[in-house]
Amino acid sequence: MTRKFNFSAGPAALPEAVLKQAQAELLDWHGEGLSIMEMSHRSAEYIGVAAQAEQDLRELMQIPDNYKVLFLQGGATAQFAMVPMNLLRGATSADYINTGVWSGKAIKEAQRYTQVNIAASTEGNSFTSAPAQSELVLNPEAAYLHYTTNETIGGVEFDYIPDAGDVPLVADMSSDILSAPVDVSRFGLIYAGAQKNIGPAGLTVVIVREDLIGSTLAGTPTMYDYKVHADADSMNNTPPTFGWYLAGLVFQWLKQQGGLEAIAAQNRRKAGKLYAAIDGSDFYANPVAVANRSIMNVPFTLADSRLDARFLELAEAEGLLNLKGHRSVGGMRASIYNAVPEAAVDALIDFMQRFEKEQA
Incomplete structure (x- = not known):
């Protein structure tokens, strides 16, 4: 078999070493006599896999102790709704920066739940840049400021972290998470679909400051409540176990790269x-x-x-x-x-x- 070079935007290339390890362990994980895909997520063995993956991600990103790390389903697209459902906390509006297709989709979904203030938009130049900090028109009463750190389709990446003052900063990092160090403490919440730099499609990682969870909009579905997932260590229901396991292998691979x-x-x-x-x-x-x-x-x-x-x-x-x-x-x-x-x-x-x- 000859592997080719895959430039897909997602689902994207996975490290060959990770694929080989998963292949070797596929039928019999660590001598247990069954595949990791067949293993109960409640078993001590799988809980160990999940805990190690979270610990490795925390080390890689230097995630502070007052942040929860959640391994969820629904893709980053589900986060477009989960963010306002969880973070409005009585506020009547949220700030969004519009830099392309994905931030636009987040804006459209948020408008179902709250008033959205477009803090800045680069639609006028066909989304070929990111706005400067000086161009942001921010509401100090906003529930949060949301932006997309890297627009996958347009190839536009912020060259700075926006300063939102005392307002929590929310970032969709789906296509550049783990590509470089980032100061997690600057953010209230980070979310990312896995299928670009983390692992296979079907898994979503959310990193959220503890003080921002626990007060959802009335009528929020149970599975859209961050606190439900945080309290259950992301196992309120059966999680995407194979995706979580593969993400853990990717985290270990990243540590091996330095x-x-x-x-x-x-x-x-x-x-x-x-x-x-x-x-x-x-x-x-x-x-x-x-x-x-x-x-x-x-x-x-x-x-x-x-x-x-x-x-x-x-x-x-x-x-x-x-x-x-x-x-x-x-x-x-x-x-x-x-x-x-x-x-x-x-x-x-x-x-x-x-x-x-x-x-x-």
């Missing part, structure tokens, strides 16, 4: 190479403001869009998969998450340069 400082250096090097190749060519272009270029998702266009189909066909033939841009923006997109090796980026750059010469 932690988030080391993986950040790799990510910056990979992204730097790819952006340099794009900028050094008249054939390829990236529309994002340089300061806000994502190190995880790199969109680019060809000088002649009529060549897009040919580019994708030849790229796939060379084992470079899932480079087609999102249907809402077109073009190409290379998602180069933690598990995408530098060799994949090198192979992509080599192909891009050869393709350009062939079309000259």
Whole structure:
């Protein structure tokens, strides 16, 4: 079997070492005579797996003790509703920064539960940048300030952590969590779908400050209450056990790479190479403001869009998969998450340069 280079935005590449370990343990986990997928989530063995995964994530991100770490279902999309349901706590409005598709979806869902103040929007420049701190119009009475740290589709990444004052800061980190160190204490809540940098689809990680939970909107479903999950160690019902186990393997792999400082250096090097190749060519272009270029998702266009189909066909033939841009923006997109090796980026750059010469 030959593994190819996967540039999918999600579900995304997983570390090959993690896949091999899961494969080796699939039928018989640690001599127990059954698969981890068949194991009761109430068993001492699985509770140990879950607890180790949480501990490893806490160490990687240096999560303070007054934060709960939850392993949930429903994807980041469910969090668009869970955040206002749990964090409004009597307030009548919340602040949101609009930088693209995913922040837009979060805004639309939040409007079902509260008044949303758009603290800033970059829709006017087609979502090709993030607003500066000085551009944010914040309400000191807001329940929280929500933003998307990295827009997967547009390839726009914040180059700073917004200052919300005394208002809790909420971040959707689905596509850049664990890509670099972050000061968790700056946030009231962080959430992320797993299928980009954490593990397989089906798992969602929530990191929430303890004082923000326990007061939900009337009528909030039991399974949408953070405190219910916190009190039950994320096992109020049967959790996505295999996804949680695989996430734990990814956390261990990250520690073996040297932690988030080391993986950040790799990510910056990979992204730097790819952006340099794009900028050094008249054939390829990236529309994002340089300061806000994502190190995880790199969109680019060809000088002649009529060549897009040919580019994708030849790229796939060379084992470079899932480079087609999102249907809402077109073009190409290379998602180069933690598990995408530098060799994949090198192979992509080599192909891009050869393709350009062939079309000259």
